Amino acid sequence: MEFIIEGFRKALGLILSGNPEIFSIARLSLTVSLLATAVAVLIGVPLGSWIAVKKFPLKKLLIALVNTGMGLPPVVAGLVVMLFLARSGPLGILNWLYTPKGMILAQVIIALPIITALTISAMQGVDRRFYRQVLALGATEWQAILVCLRELRLTMLAAVIAGFGRLVAEVGAVMIVGGNIRHQTRMLTTATVMETQMGNFDMAIAIGLVLLALGFAVNLALTLIQQNRVVAR
Amino acid sequence: MIRLRGLKVSYDTGFSLAVDSLDVRRGEIFAVIGPNGAGKTTLLGAMALLDEPAAGSLSLLGRDAFGGGDRLELRRAMSVVFSQPYLTAGTVAENVALPLRLRGRRDPAAVEAALALFRVGQIGRASCRERVLVTV
Numbered sequence: 001m002e003f004i005i006e007g008f009r010k011a012l013g014l015i016l017s018g019n020p021e022i023f024s025i026a027r028l029s030l031t032v033s034l035l036a037t038a039v040a041v042l043i044g045v046p047l048g049s050w051i052a053v054k055k056f057p058l059k060k061l062l063i064a065l066v067n068t069g070m071g072l073p074p075v076v077a078g079l080v081v082m083l084f085l086a087r088s089g090p091l092g093i094l095n096w097l098y099t100p101k102g103m104i105l106a107q108v109i110i111a112l113p114i115i116t117a118l119t120i121s122a123m124q125g126v127d128r129r130f131y132r133q134v135l136a137l138g139a140t141e142w143q144a145i146l147v148c149l150r151e152l153r154l155t156m157l158a159a160v161i162a163g164f165g166r167l168v169a170e171v172g173a174v175m176i177v178g179g180n181i182r183h184q185t186r187m188l189t190t191a192t193v194m195e196t197q198m199g200n201f202d203m204a205i206a207i208g209l210v211l212l213a214l215g216f217a218v219n220l221a222l223t224l225i226q227q228n229r230v231v232a233r
Numbered sequence: 234m235i236r237l238r239g240l241k242v243s244y245d246t247g248f249s250l251a252v253d254s255l256d257v258r259r260g261e262i263f264a265v266i267g268p269n270g271a272g273k274t275t276l277l278g279a280m281a282l283l284d285e286p287a288a289g290s291l292s293l294l295g296r297d298a299f300g301g302g303d304r305l306e307l308r309r310a311m312s313v314v315f316s317q318p319y320l321t322a323g324t325v326a327e328n329v330a331l332p333l334r335l336r337g338r339r340d341p342a343a344v345e346a347a348l349a350l351f352r353v354g355q356i357g358r359a360s361c362r363e364r365v366l367v368t369v
Binding site: 132137138147 | 278281283305308309312313314315317318319321322331332335336
């Protein structure tokens with residue numbers, strides 16, 4: 001019990017003294033996960049909307065596959081991305097292995113099915129007759145989708161929250177693709193694993209607290225945006 | 234203005250509709266009356282170019298509407314309001330402006346003119362920011 005309290009005390013000291021290493025790690029974590037979420041939203045929202053609205057063969061199978069992707073283990077995503085980015089791999093020419101870009105790519109692959117699947121289910125929840133009404137008022141298909149997404153903005157923000165939450169807490173993919181290299185690809189999660197294994201519990205606790213605080217801050221911001229819209233209703 | 238020949242529409246559900254001929258002249262008010270499930274909405278859906286018919290030809294404003302080409306332009310030449318009105322979560326003004334916005338018109342004058350059509354002008358601009366407009 002003693003060492004836990006001692007760990008927390010030292011951890012708070014590290015944070016309050018503004019340990020530069022912790023903050024640079026936090027900055028990288030935030031940047032990588034936010035960028036990956038943004039890319040996943042830019043691809044996943046139009047893709048999910050298109051899948052939801054269009055009729056095509058094997059649509060149900062595709063949706064089942066996307067839904068399965070929501071549970072994609074990060075280590076598997078990391079392994080696949082690593083194999084692709086490896087020097088002899090198909091994308092080896094990019095030289096992205098053990099770089100933040102590679103970690104972003106891996107995290108995009110993890111978040112994409114989440115954003116896409118949640119968009120599909122949200123769009124399918126829109127009354128088909130509403131969608132037809134918007135088309136009948138002169139909208140193109142993409143315009144009608146945009147009008148529906150505007151109606152769904154609360155649900156879509158929840159999808160963004162779910163995607164970001166998964167990424168900022170994820171350790172497997174960034175560990176494999178990034179390699180936990182100090183000052184380069186060390187993330188809050190990989191640093192926590194490493195410090196724990198090395199027995200530096202105070203540092204591990206400090207980083208863990210920063211991770212929690214970071215996740216809370218971003219989600220608080222998103223939730224405030226979401227809930228303000230509820231009040232405005 | 235509207236000339237429909239040999240229309241056939243069928244849905245996956247097995248429902249199908251066949252209309253031999255239908256003509257609507259300029260300035261004419263045309264009503265289609267029928268019981269539930271007679272196919273009124275299906276007919277409207279095909280004529281509004283929202284559904285793909287299995288067969289038939291439709292001439293709108295003298296142009297072949299089913300023969301490929303730019304359907305969007307023809308669709309934008311008309312507006313269809315279904316029996317159950319659907320509004321967006323926006324204000325009255327935003328709902329009125331929506332069809333204009335979809336056609337790329339964002340100028341306040343156009344929205345103002347559209348609102349004037351509904352005599353909303355009399356109620357005052359403030360009400361247009363409300364979400365629901367109750368008229369007596």
